Amino acid sequence: MNIEIINIGDELLIGQVVNTNASWMARQLNLEGFKVHQFTIIGDSREQILEAFQEAAERCEVVLISGGIGPTKDDITKAALCEFFGSSLVFNEEAYKDVESLFSRRGYKVTGLNRQQACLPEDCTSIPNRNGTARGMWFEKHIPAAGRQGKTIFVSMPGVPFEMQAMMTDYVIPELVKRFHPGAIYHKTILTQGIGESFLASIIGEWENNLPPSVKLAYLPQPGIVRLRLSGTGDDKATVRSVVEKQAEQLSEIISEYIFGTDDDSLEAIIGKILRAKKQTLGTAESCTGGYIAHLITSIPGSSDYFKGSVIAYDNDVKEQILGVMPETILKFGAVSSEVVTEMAIGAQTCLSMDYVIAVSGIAGPGGGTNEKPVGTTWIAIATPDEVFSKQFLFGDNRDRNIRRAALQALNMLRKNLVGQ
Amino acid sequence: MNIEIINIGDELLIGQVVNTNASWMARQLNLEGFKVHQFTIIGDSREQILEAFQEAAERCEVVLISGGIGPTKDDITKAALCEFFGSSLVFNEEAYKDVESLFSRRGYKVTGLNRQQACLPEDCTSIPNRNGTARGMWFEKHIPAAGRQGKTIFVSMPGVPFEMQAMMTDYVIPELVKRFHPGAIYHKTILTQGIGESFLASIIGEWENNLPPSVKLAYLPQPGIVRLRLSGTGDDKATVRSVVEKQAEQLSEIISEYIFGTDDDSLEAIIGKILRAKKQTLGTAESCTGGYIAHLITSIPGSSDYFKGSVIAYDNDVKEQILGVMPETILKFGAVSSEVVTEMAIGAQTCLSMDYVIAVSGIAGPGGGTNEKPVGTTWIAIATPDEVFSKQFLFGDNRDRNIRRAALQALNMLRKNLVGQ
Numbered sequence: 113m114n115i116e117i118i119n120i121g122d123e124l125l126i127g128q129v130v131n132t133n134a135s136w137m138a139r140q141l142n143l144e145g146f147k148v149h150q151f152t153i154i155g156d157s158r159e160q161i162l163e164a165f166q167e168a169a170e171r172c173e174v175v176l177i178s179g180g181i182g183p184t185k186d187d188i189t190k191a192a193l194c195e196f197f198g199s200s201l202v203f204n205e206e207a208y209k210d211v212e213s214l215f216s217r218r219g220y221k222v223t224g225l226n227r228q229q230a231c232l233p234e235d236c237t238s239i240p241n242r243n244g245t246a247r248g249m250w251f252e253k254h255i256p257a258a259g260r261q262g263k264t265i266f267v268s269m270p271g272v273p274f275e276m277q278a279m280m281t282d283y284v285i286p287e288l289v290k291r292f293h294p295g296a297i298y299h300k301t302i303l304t305q306g307i308g309e310s311f312l313a314s315i316i317g318e319w320e321n322n323l324p325p326s327v328k329l330a331y332l333p334q335p336g337i338v339r340l341r342l343s344g345t346g347d348d349k350a351t352v353r354s355v356v357e358k359q360a361e362q363l364s365e366i367i368s369e370y371i372f373g374t375d376d377d378s379l380e381a382i383i384g385k386i387l388r389a390k391k392q393t394l395g396t397a398e399s400c401t402g403g404y405i406a407h408l409i410t411s412i413p414g415s416s417d418y419f420k421g422s423v424i425a426y427d428n429d430v431k432e433q434i435l436g437v438m439p440e441t442i443l444k445f446g447a448v449s450s451e452v453v454t455e456m457a458i459g460a461q462t463c464l465s466m467d468y469v470i471a472v473s474g475i476a477g478p479g480g481g482t483n484e485k486p487v488g489t490t491w492i493a494i495a496t497p498d499e500v501f502s503k504q505f506l507f508g509d510n511r512d513r514n515i516r517r518a519a520l521q522a523l524n525m526l527r528k529n530l531v532g533q
Numbered sequence: 534m535n536i537e538i539i540n541i542g543d544e545l546l547i548g549q550v551v552n553t554n555a556s557w558m559a560r561q562l563n564l565e566g567f568k569v570h571q572f573t574i575i576g577d578s579r580e581q582i583l584e585a586f587q588e589a590a591e592r593c594e595v596v597l598i599s600g601g602i603g604p605t606k607d608d609i610t611k612a613a614l615c616e617f618f619g620s621s622l623v624f625n626e627e628a629y630k631d632v633e634s635l636f637s638r639r640g641y642k643v644t645g646l647n648r649q650q651a652c653l654p655e656d657c658t659s660i661p662n663r664n665g666t667a668r669g670m671w672f673e674k675h676i677p678a679a680g681r682q683g684k685t686i687f688v689s690m691p692g693v694p695f696e697m698q699a700m701m702t703d704y705v706i707p708e709l710v711k712r713f714h715p716g717a718i719y720h721k722t723i724l725t726q727g728i729g730e731s732f733l734a735s736i737i738g739e740w741e742n743n744l745p746p747s748v749k750l751a752y753l754p755q756p757g758i759v760r761l762r763l764s765g766t767g768d769d770k771a772t773v774r775s776v777v778e779k780q781a782e783q784l785s786e787i788i789s790e791y792i793f794g795t796d797d798d799s800l801e802a803i804i805g806k807i808l809r810a811k812k813q814t815l816g817t818a819e820s821c822t823g824g825y826i827a828h829l830i831t832s833i834p835g836s837s838d839y840f841k842g843s844v845i846a847y848d849n850d851v852k853e854q855i856l857g858v859m860p861e862t863i864l865k866f867g868a869v870s871s872e873v874v875t876e877m878a879i880g881a882q883t884c885l886s887m888d889y890v891i892a893v894s895g896i897a898g899p900g901g902g903t904n905e906k907p908v909g910t911t912w913i914a915i916a917t918p919d920e921v922f923s924k925q926f927l928f929g930d931n932r933d934r935n936i937r938r939a940a941l942q943a944l945n946m947l948r949k950n951l952v953g954q
Contacts, residue, residue, distance in 0.1 A: 125569045127560030128751060130553055134574065139548030148546045150581070151574035153555070160571070167588065299547070310604045310666065314644045320606065330544050331605050333693060341549065396824075396845075402831025403817075403824030406845045410823025413899050413932055421851035423844055424817075424827045430842035430885055434855065464851055478834050488639075506640050510664070511834055513695075 113292050114149040115141060116172040118164050120179035120189055121271055122155045133178045133273060137280060144285055145294035145345075156180055161192040165266070169258035174288065179271030181246045183225040190249070193268055194233050197251055201231040204247070207238060211245045239267075239283050244275040248283070265291075296349035300360045301332075302340040303377055304370040305524045309333045312340070316366055326352070327359055335513045336520035369533070372524055379523035380408045380415075386530045387418035392467040392497075394526075396422040397435055397460035399447065400474035400490065405519045420466050425456060435459030448473050448485055450493070450502045457495035457502075468530075469495040470522045474505075476514045488514055492522045494529055501529075534713050535570040536562060537593040539585055541600035541610050542692055543576045554599045554694060558701060565706055566715030566766070577601055582613040586687070590679035595709065600692030602667045604646040611654070611670070614689055618672055620654040625668070628659060632666045660688075660704045665696040669704070686712075717770040721781045722753075722762045724798055725791040726945045730754045733761070737787055747773070748780055756934040757941035790954075793945055800944035801829045801836075807951045808839035813888040813918075815947075817843040818856055818881035820868065821895035821911065826940045841887050846877065856880030869894050869906055871914070871923045878916035878923075889951075890916040891943045895928075897935045909935055913943045915950055922950075 117137055123129045134151040141148055149172050154160040161180075168175045180189030194200060208230035215222050229245050232238050239248030251266040258264055267284055269276045288294075304312065309331050313320075320329055326346050332339040340363065344356035364371055373382055387394055396405045406422040409415055423434050428447060431437040436459040437452055445451040457471035474490030481487035487509050493502035505521060507514045527533075538558050544550045555572040562569055570593055575581045582601075589596045601610030615621060629651035636643050650666050653659050660669030672687040679685055688705055690697045725733065730752050734741075741750055747767055753760040761784065765777035785792055794803055808815055817826045827843040830836055844855050849868055852858040857880040858873055866872040878892035895911025902908035908930050914923035926942055928935045948954075 124556070125559055125572070126563045127556035127558070127569075128753070130551065130556045131572075132551055135545070135548035135551045137548070138546055142547045148548075149576070150585075151546070151552075151572070153572035153574075155570070164571075171584075301549075308641070310644060310646050311641070313605045313646055328543070328607070330542075330607055331603065332544050332550065333603075335695075341544065343543075343547070393848075398824075402836075402840075403819075403827030403843060403845065404831075406824030407828045407936075410825075410845075410847065410897075411933065411936070415823075416847055416901075419823075420848040421845045421855075422824060423855070424824065424831075424842045426831065426837055427814075427841040433886075434842075434844070434884065463855065465854075476831075480837075486638075508639060510695075512832065515828075515832070 113146070113174065113294070114172040115146055115174045115176060116149055116168040117151045118168060118175060118177045119151065119153045119271070120156060120161060120177065122186065124153050124179075125155050133271065133276060136273065136277060137176060137178070140280060140285060141288075142297060142299070144289055145297040146288065146292070156186045156188055158188060158192055158195075161189060162196055165192070165196045166257065169255045169264050169266075172264075173260070173262070174265045175267070176284065177266065177268045178276050181268060181270055183229050183245065189268055190233070193236075193249065193251070193266070197233065197235060197253060199233040199235045202234045203227075204230050204232045204238060207232060207247050210240060210247070214245065239269075239279055241270065241275055241279060242282070243278055244270055244272060246270045246275070248279045250284075250287070296346055296352045298344045298349070298353045298356045300342045300356050301375050302342070302360060302363060302371055303373045304338050304340065304367060305336060305372050305379070305520055307338065307367070307370045309338050312338055312367065312370070316363060319362060319366055323359060324355065327356055336517040372527055379520060379527055380412050383523060383527050383530065384409070384412045384415055384418060386527075387468070388414075392418065393420050394418050394468045394470075395420050395460055395464045395466040397456040397469055397471040398422060398424050399426060399431070399456070399472060400476040401472045401515050401519050401522070402426060404515050405470055405472065405522055408519060408523065421464055423460055423464070431456060434463065436463070446485070448475055448489055448491055450491055450504065453491040453493040454500050454502050457493040457500050461495045467497050468526060470526055471495070472518055472522050474507075474514070474518055476511045476518075477509055478511060490514070490518045490521075492518065492525055494522075494525050496529055534567070534595065534715075535593040536567055536595045536597060537570055537589040538572045539589060539596060539598045540572065540574045540692070541577060541582060541598065543607070545574050545600075546576050554692065554697060557694065557698065558597060558599070561701055561706060562709075564718070564720055565710055566718035567709065567713070577607045577609055579609060579613055579616070582610060583617055586613070586617045587678065590676045590685050590687075593685075594681070594683070595686045596688070597705065598687065598689045599697050602670075602689060602691055604650050604666065610689055614657075614670060614672070614687070615654050618654065618656060618674060620656045622652040623655045624648075625651050625653045625659060628653060628668050631661060631668075635666065660690075660700055662691065662696055662700060663703070664699050665691055665693060667691045667696070669700045671705075671708070717767050717773045719765045719770070719773045719777045720762055721777050722760050722796050723781060723784055723788075723792055724794045725759050725761065725788060726757060726793050726800070726941055728759065728788070728791045730759050733759055733788065733791075737784060740783060740787055744780060745776065748777055757938040793948060800941060800948055801833050804944060804948050804951065805830070805833050805836055805839060807948075808889070809835075813839065814841050815839055815889045815891070816841045816881055816885045816887040818877040818890055818892040819843060819845050820847060820852070820877070820893060821897040822893045822936050822940050822943070823847060825936050826891055826893065826943055829940060829944065841885055844881055844885070852877060855884065857884065867906070869896055869910055869912055871912055871925065874912040874914040875921050875923050878914040878921050882916045888918050889947060891947055892916070893939055893943050895926075895935070895939055897939075898930055898932045911935070911939045911942075913939065913946055915943075915946050917950055
């Protein structure tokens with residue numbers, strides 16, 4: 113069974129609003145084992161809506177629509193649905209009472225527009241909206257032009273995210289599950305750091321070629337991170353799960369050195385969990401990352417349990433005066449060097465009294481590069497209660513990406529040390 | 534002229550990745566006076582891609598595609614394009630050299646997959662990718678089945694946002710402008726900080742009602758900032774420009790106290806320009822913002838000219854030991870207080886030898902709030918060469934938004950002081 117999602121609204125097509133409705137709907141449907149075949153995003157235009165309805169009916173047994181059923185003039189989805197199904201509007205007493213009671217709770221007055229909203233196509237099942245005035249509409253009809261024997265389901269919902277979401281959760285998904293008994297589906301995402309997409313692909317190529325047909329692999333790259341998503345389908349939930357987990361295990365063995373977590377993990381959250389459990393503390397001494405590592409760490413609620421603070425030593429004066437880096441070290445080796453980043457880490461560990469310190473010094477660019485140390489050159493040091501170690505990296509030539517890649521690389525170096533990897 | 538955007542990728546259809554590419558592309562096209570007719574989002578499936586290409590060609594003169602041209606097996610857009618246009622792949626020396634030089638800059642080795650990526654359809658114009666290995670492809674062909682006399686343009690780009698964005702900006706949009714000469718369009722964006730969307734709307738309502746029909750206003754809210762974009766259209770560029778500028782001037786008079794810049798300005802860039810001209814220096818002493826202000830400041834290339842460094846004093850120990858905040862001050866007034874944030878600012882000014890310091894202490898949440906100081910309570914102090922002043926704010930209950938709003942508010946307090954506003 114295929115599902116198409118249609119989102120209607122001019123604001124989507126000018127890019128003013130990012131379409132989060134489609135991805136939310138798809139995510140929920142996927143969790144129940146449904147597969148979404150296509151998203152179609154169109155404007156508030158009668159011709160476009162009718163064309164999209166027709167094409168969707170030819171492709172999919174279920175068409176889920178959001179947007180265009182509000183009270184204003186530009187909302188024409190309901191009229192288009194009537195035209196598409198040859199249906200006409202009937203005043204719905206129950207829908208009107210819902211609006212009246214919602215408005216009286218909020219202290220508003222019902223207007224003529226709201227009376228109009230309570231008019232619904234005669235041949236649909238209306239779906240209550242516990243967060244707004246526009247009811248959903250469920251059509252289940254044989255559409256000869258769709259070239260299909262059985263019925264096609266069209267569901268129209270509001271475009272306001274939390275109104276649509278409540279309707280999907282309360283009504284639409286349970287009804288779809290009742291009718292279609294979807295197969296089992298299971299996703300597992302392996303998160304890697306420190307390796308590019310094409311290198312990963314060449315390392316895991318043989319394993320990938322031997323994947324069973326029921327399991328699909330997707331590469332999801334972000335700056336500094338590549339996520340590998342395994343998706344399995346089948347009839348039995350436990351079997352699908354075990355097939356995917358077995359493949360994930362095999363994959364994990366091949367690229368273990370690059371893996372830092374699974375699914376919704378983040379490096380900063382993983383590190384936080386470990387440090388909280390160990391009752392140990394963390395700080396940073398940052399030059400080129402300019403506070404971005406501290407920002408990532410403190411984006412985690414409750415990070416004050418283990419994060420004490422940082423010194424952002426952009427200027428060499430700060431490296432020397434606060435972190436105690438020796439002027440001679442900077443003079444002899446340069447600010448971007450193993451020696452300086454090591455002294456930064458030890459200095460922060462001492463002056464901030466912390467168990468672990470991440471220290472970074474590099475050339476983020478676009479300026480500041482030399483032949484010996486081009487833009488992207490970055491030294492990272494980790495100070496632990498037992499040792500200090502450092503490593504050099506050469507990232508790219510884009511400032512924002514260099515900052516991000518250096519931060520993720522540094523967090524992963526700390527994580528590896530914490531887990532003894 | 535109509536444009537359709539097709540985004541290809543299974544990860545979009547399961548909702549794991551929100552489709553920001555379509556809205557970004559639509560926004561840029563709109564800025565140049567182009568109208569996007571439809572977004573179509575499909576999976577990495579040959580049949581689906583071919584069907585979507587066919588339908589898009591029937592609807593639109595220009596089809597912009599992102600996704601599915603990476604080096605991995607699930608990327609099949611290039612093969613589908615070859616099939617659609619009856620074209621075959623030819624090894625492209627120039628494309629291969631680009632990959633080689635990108636990889637040698639990064640110290641990587643070219644793999645067989647990269648050689649494969651340098652094979653491009655013989656009848657397309659290839660578009661350089663300055664941020665990655667997959668070239669874009671520009672097809673301009675008569676498609677009989679599209680039912681149109683002239684040629685249809687198909688452009689295939691990578692799905693990685695910053696690769697696609699550079700290609701759109703450098704090549705695709707300029708080429709479209711050359712071919713289609715969209716009407717004159719002029720945008721002016723007024724940037725405000727410290728006032729919400731609905732308050733703005735009530736203050737500027739009368740002015741908005743009197744806007745000429747050729748000028749449209751859009752509210753573009755972000756956490757802490759509301760951008761007001763005026764877009765004028767017409768035949769003559771100079772006339773359109775002067776009509777919009779006149780309205781922007783009127784608007785600026787009404788809300789002058791909230792405006793910090795126009796168009797692509799950012800608080801951190803404005804502050805940087807002023808400090809560089811004055812040859813003065815800046816640093817931060819951050820508690821709840823956790824380095825985010827330093828990160829914003831150092832995201833500006835060349836910020837090392839005026840930014841010296843920061844102390845992130847999450848823990849009170851760090852406030853006392855590095856910044857010299859008196860333990861009694863914390864005990865008496867609490868860490869989130871005018872007194873503490875003032876001592877933080879002065880302490881940083883002294884220990885980091887800086888002209889200006891931004892200091893912030895607050896409760897970002899979700900934990901840590903009390904009846905007297907609920908989550909969102911934030912004190913900001915600015916130390917200048919002449920004085921220190923502080924102010925209290927109450928933001929909301931969302932951690933990420935509180936961090937962002939505090940950072941922008943603090944930067945704007947400094948900017949106002951620097952410009953004597």
